[in-house]
Amino acid sequence: MTDYLINVTLLSETILGAGQSEEGVVNADVVRDTKGFHYIKASTIKGLVREQLEWFDSIIPGGCKSAIKSLLGVPDSNNRGKLKFWDLQTTTGSNEANEVIRYQTKIDLTSGVADAGSLRSTKVIREGAKFQGRLTTNDALSDEEFNLLQDAIRAIRHLGTNRTRGKGLVQCKLEHEPDAKHESKPEFKPVTKLDTLESGLS
Numbered sequence: 001m002t003d004y005l006i007n008v009t010l011l012s013e014t015i016l017g018a019g020q021s022e023e024g025v026v027n028a029d030v031v032r033d034t035k036g037f038h039y040i041k042a043s044t045i046k047g048l049v050r051e052q053l054e055w056f057d058s059i060i061p062g063g064c065k066s067a068i069k070s071l072l073g074v075p076d077s078n079n080r081g082k083l084k085f086w087d088l089q090t091t092t093g094s095n096e097a098n099e100v101i102r103y104q105t106k107i108d109l110t111s112g113v114a115d116a117g118s119l120r121s122t123k124v125i126r127e128g129a130k131f132q133g134r135l136t137t138n139d140a141l142s143d144e145e146f147n148l149l150q151d152a153i154r155a156i157r158h159l160g161t162n163r164t165r166g167k168g169l170v171q172c173k174l175e176h177e178p179d180a181k182h183e184s185k186p187e188f189k190p191v192t193k194l195d196t197l198e199s200g201l202s
Helices: 042-059 065-072 143-155 193-201
Strands: 002-010 083-085 088-090 099-104 120-125 130-137 170-176
Touching: 042 065, 042 083, 042 143, 065 143, 143 170
Parallel strands: none
Antiparallel strands: 002 130, 002 170, 083 130, 088 130, 099 120
C-alpha cells in the first residue's frame, strides 16, 4: 500500500456545513466528527478532484478519461478506482479557536429596512485553519496518473458553501510518505485552472 497526504489550508473563512442548526445559537452549524472535531469529508475532496480531472479531460489533447477511470472509478458502479480517500482532520487548535459566528440579513431595497425574521447566523471556520488526510492505493500509480492527481489537487481553489461570496478559498497540496514512488513537484500557487494545467504539463 502506498500512502499520500492531502494538506488543505484555509485562505479565507470557510463554511463546512453540517446541514443542521444549533438551537438558540446558530442557524447553520459546521460539520464535526464523532469526537466533535471539525473535518472535511473524504467524499468532498474526491468530488472536487473528479471535477478538476474532468476539466483537464476537456482540454488536454486526447483527454485523460482512462486515467480518471483508473484513479476514481466509475460513479454508481462497482469500479471504485485505485484511490481511497480518507476524511481530513483539523491540525490547528481547538474548535473554539478555529470557529466564529457570522450574521446576515435581508434588506428591503425599497425601505432600506431589514426584512422581519431574515436574520441568520452561520458558524464558519477561520482563515488559517489546516486539515490533513490520507490518500491510499494498493496499486502503484503510473507517472501520468500521479501527475494528473497532483495537479488536480493543487487546482482545488474553493470548498464548502457560499464559495461565490468570498468564502472557502483554500490551498491544497499532495505530499507523499517517504516510501512512495513519486517525488512531489516544486510548489506553486495556481491562480486559474488554465494556469494550473499549464504549470502541471510544463
